[in-house]
Amino acid sequence: MLELKTPQEIAAMRVTGTFIAELLDDLAGRVRPGMNLLDLEQRARDLIAQRGAESCYWDYSPSFGRGPFRNVICLSVNDAVLHGMPHDYVLQDGDLLSMDIAVSINGWVADSARSLIVGTPRPEDVRLIEATEQALVAGIAAARPGNRLGDISAAIGAVAADYGYPVNTEFGGHGIGRTMHEDPHVSNRGRAGRGLVLRPGLTLALEPWFARGTDKIVYDPDGWTIRSADGSRTAHSEHTIAVTEDEALVLTSLEPVVAPARQSSPR
Template identity: 85%
Template structure:
């Protein structure tokens, strides 16, 4: 069921979004060579508890997972991209790390992800991350009242095509609000002018993710971690946004980055 949010409800989601942005800033600073993924997981738990927030991931049990997810953040390294299960792994210089988290505060959810290079970057990794960030910005820019959901998807897919990256359509963005996953699904490629008409009050998690050389995925034995099928590196960028009467609001924007789409 599609629920349009009031300005007051969107403002409440913005409180959650601001917390998530600060949390991701904190973890990104801590993600250095030698740091264990479990240290990042426990830091996220501490920050969530201190704020009185509630993890959307803890006990999350969709049809594709193996048992409930008993962590508060997804941490994916190199060829892993989605639902990365935190585990005993010390980050290496040059690793490509994706941080993805969703929480609720006072009953309102927000969801965000960012990819970064740990230590010394490789040019091809920076290009991949840049592609997801530019695709995210393009998708957000298309989230205008009167446009269609397909305009967001087409904008994301267009950036992927410009960079030469294939697009997987099994997982994409989604509606968000009272819960982490609401209608509608937001594909990372599509046809402009098609699909749901965008209205003020619609809140979405827009999340382009790409692998360098494949659109196929495989699952780890843990039943959660999703990787590129050919082992190529991956990146993922996500914001929670609200459609308004004018420009879209980015509810999970970091204070250290521009709050509007680039």
């Protein structure tokens, strides 16, 4: 069941989204070789508590997980891309880290993710992260009233195809608002002109994620952490947005969201 939000409710979600953007900026500024994932988890807990926010991840127990999730942020390294459970791991120079978090403030939720390189970058990792960022911007640009849900999915998938990355459709974006996961599901690949007609007040979390070499996934023994089946590196970008009468409003960014400049590169 879809719930369209009023301008006042979207403004409340923007408060949550602003906090998430600030939290991710804080964590990104601390990431360096030698940093333990558990220290990032603790910092996220501290910031959430200081703000009086509520984690949407703590005790989350969907059908695909193994028991309740007992962390407030997902931290996924290298070939891990989604639902990475923070654990005793010290980040190494050149690691690719994806951070994903959702919180609620005064009953309104926002969700965001970003990927970054720890220390010395590899060109292929820079390109992979760039692809997810460009795909996210393309999806946001397609989120206009009168368009269809498939237009968003097609826009995201077209960027993946341009970069030569396969797309997994088991996990993607979703509706969001009073809870972390609402209808509809937003695939990262689809056909333009198909699906739900987008209307002002629809709030979505768009989250393109790609692996360099495969669209297949495997799970860690923890039952949560999702990795590329071939061990290739992965990246993940996500924003919470609201469809308006004009262009989509990005609720989880402190700056305007624009596509990073790039030159065509071989696949």
